[in-house]
Amino acid sequence: MALTAFFRDMQSLHYIVSLAMPELLGRSRVKIWDAGCATGEEPFSLAMLFCEHLGYFGFSNIVIHATDHEESEFPQFRESIAEGVFPELVLKTTPRPDLIRKYSRPAARPGYIQVVEEIRSKVVFQKHDLLSYREVGTDFSLVVCKNVLLHFQPLQQSEVVRMFHRALAPQGFLALDQAHRPPPGTEHLWTNIAEGGFLYRKVESG
């Protein structure tokens, strides 16, 4: 099972909240791509944060496209993950149990919680192989790709990051994990806007 968690890498989420969200406020449509979303904890965490910070009208304009390629490892990828059911033990290991409590209810299965419909309805799960180098759409305001690039060879990393550049709207944001910077040959496509990496802004390639 892929390693992931609710509210993983709080530093990176902090930059999304403090630097990207204020700009997304008031837009009529905000598309987010969570690339390599594993079992859903990351896109649901993002949706909870957006709901918390954007208010009702801002949040109603959000769609998070959550993609991963491992259908074989996660049978019924779209259906089961989209149900948003997790062991209630996640409350003990997350840095934000308050948000998970606020945006979940006891599930029908004892010992499990279910993410509320308000949050689930904003996350669209889709099978997608990043190494196809075909973006799942265009005009994204934010692409989040954390703890995924490490699976790829250097040239593959560059092609994947170029694909994110194509998928983003002008001035769009790219969130990476701390271990990764835009790979060689793609540095000119981004401005780093957060200390220690984490968050980049699209520069037009000209």
Ligand SMILES: C[S@@+](CC[C@H](N)C(=O)[O-])C[C@H]1O[C@@H](n2cnc3c(N)ncnc32)[C@H](O)[C@@H]1O
């Ligand atoms: C360590 S998990 C990271 C999950 C989440 N982003 C996080 O940071 O918690 C890495 C994910 O990358 C996905 N992945 C690896 N290669 C991929 C590919 N070619 N296309 C799409 N997803 C891929 C894996 O299936 C796995 O779910």
